[in-house]
Amino acid sequence: MTFQTFAHFSYFYQKMPHSNPTIKDIARELKISPSTVSRALKDHPRIGLRTREKVKELALEWNYEPNQLAVSLQNKRTNTIGIILPELAFHFFSKILSGIEQKALKEGYNILITQSGENFEREMEAIGILTRAKVDGFIVSSSKETKSFAHFNNLIKKGFPVVFFDRVAEKFPFVVSNDEKGAEMLVNHFIKRGCKRIAHIAGPKNISNARERLFGYAEALRNNQLKVDQNLIVYTNLDKESNIEATATLLNLPQLPDAIFCYNDYVAYDAATYLQRKGLKIGVDILLGGFANEPVSGYMSPSLTTVEQNALIIGEKTVELLIKMINGESVVGVTVDTQILVRESSGTL
Amino acid sequence: MTFQTFAHFSYFYQKMPHSNPTIKDIARELKISPSTVSRALKDHPRIGLRTREKVKELALEWNYEPNQLAVSLQNKRTNTIGIILPELAFHFFSKILSGIEQKALKEGYNILITQSGENFEREMEAIGILTRAKVDGFIVSSSKETKSFAHFNNLIKKGFPVVFFDRVAEKFPFVVSNDEKGAEMLVNHFIKRGCKRIAHIAGPKNISNARERLFGYAEALRNNQLKVDQNLIVYTNLDKESNIEATATLLNLPQLPDAIFCYNDYVAYDAATYLQRKGLKIGVDILLGGFANEPVSGYMSPSLTTVEQNALIIGEKTVELLIKMINGESVVGVTVDTQILVRESSGTL
DNA sequence: TTGTAGGCGTTATCAG
DNA sequence: CTGATAACGCCTACAA
Numbered sequence: 001m002t003f004q005t006f007a008h009f010s011y012f013y014q015k016m017p018h019s020n021p022t023i024k025d026i027a028r029e030l031k032i033s034p035s036t037v038s039r040a041l042k043d044h045p046r047i048g049l050r051t052r053e054k055v056k057e058l059a060l061e062w063n064y065e066p067n068q069l070a071v072s073l074q075n076k077r078t079n080t081i082g083i084i085l086p087e088l089a090f091h092f093f094s095k096i097l098s099g100i101e102q103k104a105l106k107e108g109y110n111i112l113i114t115q116s117g118e119n120f121e122r123e124m125e126a127i128g129i130l131t132r133a134k135v136d137g138f139i140v141s142s143s144k145e146t147k148s149f150a151h152f153n154n155l156i157k158k159g160f161p162v163v164f165f166d167r168v169a170e171k172f173p174f175v176v177s178n179d180e181k182g183a184e185m186l187v188n189h190f191i192k193r194g195c196k197r198i199a200h201i202a203g204p205k206n207i208s209n210a211r212e213r214l215f216g217y218a219e220a221l222r223n224n225q226l227k228v229d230q231n232l233i234v235y236t237n238l239d240k241e242s243n244i245e246a247t248a249t250l251l252n253l254p255q256l257p258d259a260i261f262c263y264n265d266y267v268a269y270d271a272a273t274y275l276q277r278k279g280l281k282i283g284v285d286i287l288l289g290g291f292a293n294e295p296v297s298g299y300m301s302p303s304l305t306t307v308e309q310n311a312l313i314i315g316e317k318t319v320e321l322l323i324k325m326i327n328g329e330s331v332v333g334v335t336v337d338t339q340i341l342v343r344e345s346s347g348t349l
Numbered sequence: 350m351t352f353q354t355f356a357h358f359s360y361f362y363q364k365m366p367h368s369n370p371t372i373k374d375i376a377r378e379l380k381i382s383p384s385t386v387s388r389a390l391k392d393h394p395r396i397g398l399r400t401r402e403k404v405k406e407l408a409l410e411w412n413y414e415p416n417q418l419a420v421s422l423q424n425k426r427t428n429t430i431g432i433i434l435p436e437l438a439f440h441f442f443s444k445i446l447s448g449i450e451q452k453a454l455k456e457g458y459n460i461l462i463t464q465s466g467e468n469f470e471r472e473m474e475a476i477g478i479l480t481r482a483k484v485d486g487f488i489v490s491s492s493k494e495t496k497s498f499a500h501f502n503n504l505i506k507k508g509f510p511v512v513f514f515d516r517v518a519e520k521f522p523f524v525v526s527n528d529e530k531g532a533e534m535l536v537n538h539f540i541k542r543g544c545k546r547i548a549h550i551a552g553p554k555n556i557s558n559a560r561e562r563l564f565g566y567a568e569a570l571r572n573n574q575l576k577v578d579q580n581l582i583v584y585t586n587l588d589k590e591s592n593i594e595a596t597a598t599l600l601n602l603p604q605l606p607d608a609i610f611c612y613n614d615y616v617a618y619d620a621a622t623y624l625q626r627k628g629l630k631i632g633v634d635i636l637l638g639g640f641a642n643e644p645v646s647g648y649m650s651p652s653l654t655t656v657e658q659n660a661l662i663i664g665e666k667t668v669e670l671l672i673k674m675i676n677g678e679s680v681v682g683v684t685v686d687t688q689i690l691v692r693e694s695s696g697t698l
Numbered sequence: 699t700t701g702t703a704g705g706c707g708t709t710a711t712c713a714g
Numbered sequence: 715c716t717g718a719t720a721a722c723g724c725c726t727a728c729a730a
Contacts (some may be wrong), residue, residue: 010703019507019508019544020507022706022708023707023708023709024707024708031718032716032717033717033718034707034708034709034717035708035709035710035716035717035718035719036710036715036716036717038707038709038710039709039715041715042709046715046716047716048715048716051715051716065480065481066481066707066708067422067483067706067707067708068481068482069418069421069422069427069483069706069707069708070422070706070707070708070709070722071707071708071709072418072708072722073416073418073419073422073707073708073721073722073723073724074707074708074709074721075708075709075721075722076722078418081656088437088443088446088447089440089444089447090445091438093442094437094438094443095438097437097439098438098464098466101462101463101464105474109460110478110482111461111462112459112460112461113460113462114448114450115450117446117447121668125454129454131413131414132415133417133459134416134418136416141720158369161370175585193711244694247466269648279712295644295645295648296644296645296648299644299645299648299649300648300649300650301649301650371722371723371724372723372724372725375722380704381700381701382700382701383701383723383724383725384700384701384702384725384726385699385700385701387724387725387726388700388725388726395699395700396699396700397699397700400699400700407722415723415724416722416723416724417725418722418724419706419722419723419724419725420723420724420725421706422706422707422708422722422724423705423706423724423725423726424706424724424725425706463729688728690717
């Protein structure tokens with residue numbers, strides 16, 4: 001690390017003649033009362049047209065901007081939404097966040113983002129931070145370590161609306177992908193390609209969507225008169241080692257699977273690496289599928305068949321729900337459809 | 350998209366007996382004045398030990414938390430940092446953000462994040478949003494469209510400290526990777542592998558680090574008695590089409606380059622796709638290098654030789670600088686070292 | 699050692 | 715139509 005001396009910036013701190021004017025400043029200048037200014041600024045019906053114009057004009061000229069802190073203190077709402085998610089570096093989450101941000105800004109809300117880093121402690125801290133920041137509500141996707149949701153129930157008890165997405169909790173409003181259907185479609189696709197022994201590397205049971213995907217997997221098998229073989233279902237805690245171990249377990253089976261449906265694309269990537277190291281040709285000897293359409297799935301070789309989730313829409317819906325709750329309306333859980341993305345790893349026709 | 354009816358949540362909004370107690374509540378209960386409570390809570394020296402204890406005890410029991418809005422309104426600082434960056438979905442930026450967040454939280458600051466989406470208009474809007482939110486300072490990486498920095502100068506004039514990272518602007522404090530050195534190392538590596546005609550797909554000239562990388566490229570050539578051939582330097586605006594067009598231009602040269610150093614990994618990925626489609630074997634017929642070590646570079650085939658930037662440190666340093674500025678100290682621009690990551694695309698030994 | 703009063707910038711209520 | 719006044723929750727000079 002090298003350093004480069006930089007000029008002082010203190011000279012930057014000169015004040016402009018009318019920087020940060022307040023309502024009072026405007027009132028004084030116009031020789032009217034602050035409350036009149038306040039009303040004029042928000043087009044209160046019974047303010048004289050002339051005063052209203054004068055006020056707005058000066059406000060514009062002086063570049064007046066209301067002090068949100070004061071407004072919030074008064075109104076008891078900050079128009080800020082607190083977000084807690086596992087990890088921004090996951091492409092899926094960053095896309096959801098884009099959806100959240102767009103919608104939130106459009107609705108006049110700011111967002112305060114925190115990452116749990118898949119860590120339960122940090123998830124708790126995040127709640128504290130956002131609570132102190134007086135956010136109007138929470139949008140949450142829980143960490144993979146989170147098994148109890150008591151901390152979120154506390155939030156509710158304190159009067160905060162909370163909406164979950166992707167990784168949800170019972171009894172909370174949610175927005176999710178149709179994980180079950182997505183899994184089902186993917187497994188159906190394997191079956192159409194002639195697979196008979198389809199394995200599943202499942203995610204941690206405490207993650208809601210892992211349960212859904214497992215369910216969809218089993219459902220597809222049953223609907224096609226294939227029996228659900230517990231030997232073909234293995235679990236990963238999503239660490240690289242765990243992913244590989246799970247894959248190895250499947251490879252050590254007396255009878256090899258002819259396809260593997262992985263909890264998500266990262267798991268699939270690790271599985272692919274291991275399978276290839278063991279000399280198997282993916283898409284030929286064994287088909288592979290993932291979930292989420294992370295960038296990795298397009299870049300890896302062979303490219304990965306996966307399930308695309310509509311992240312932007314999920315993000316937007318989450319905000320919609322939350323704002324409804326903030327406004328005291330009752331809400332409805334939303335499930336967003338998924339599409340299957342067929343690529344090389346599930347065999348070329 | 351399907352919907353699922355969800356229970357009403359209105360029953361959640363019951364208030365607890367002492368939820369959100371204020372300093373006044375505590376004062377009333379203890380029959381002392383609010384100011385005493387305020388002082389006791391912050392260990393003001395000349396408050397009676399007994400009162401101090403009683404106050405703290407009750408504050409704990411009642412779960413008192415100071416209202417940040419009121420505090421901020423009073424102190425004229427929010428302990429919030431505003432972030433503007435091009436795109437969270439870029440892994441590099443999300444990692445930097447992790448660094449920023451960690452450091453900021455440790456220093457008692459919250460962060461308010463906005464994405465410009467590489468869009469100049471949205472960058473301007475972001476400034477407005479963060480200004481109104483009364484952030485204490487800005488951390489910025491400019492959009493690829495940003496050619497004038499007047500809007501940031503305005504910020505300065507209004508008294509806001511601003512630190513740039515990665516994509517910086519003249520006369521502003523900054524934290525950057527050593528882009529020049531990184532590029533130089535990569536090109537040196539090509540030269541050691543025997544390359545004589547090394548091309549560069551450069552980024553937009555208005556992005557600071559694109560200029561630096563170009564400079565490092567030329568520097569390496571000169572230091573190795575290779576002449577800088579303008580035909581071997583092409584530009585991309587970072588769109589997929591532009592990346593491919595730039596690559597095509599190089600391939601149409603009467604004499605092919607034997608290596609291409611790309612502005613970043615995404616460019617390299619598009620270049621690789623195109624080269625392979627044209628029947629060239631990367632790492633054999635032509636060497637390829639990128640910049641930033643995005644996940645794509647590890648997943649693509651062949652894997653990409655690239656330059657690793659220390660994103661976490663960059664993030665932390667940015668916060669350090671900004672906090673210094675907030676506290677009125679003068680600051681020093683920081684350049685963080687890079688490492689070269691040799692992989693398959695630059696030839697196997 | 700503690701209390702009082704005023705203010706941070708805005709809005710809402712109540713008068714006029 | 716407009717103006718006082720009080721209040722949101724906290725802090726701090728000044729007083730006692």
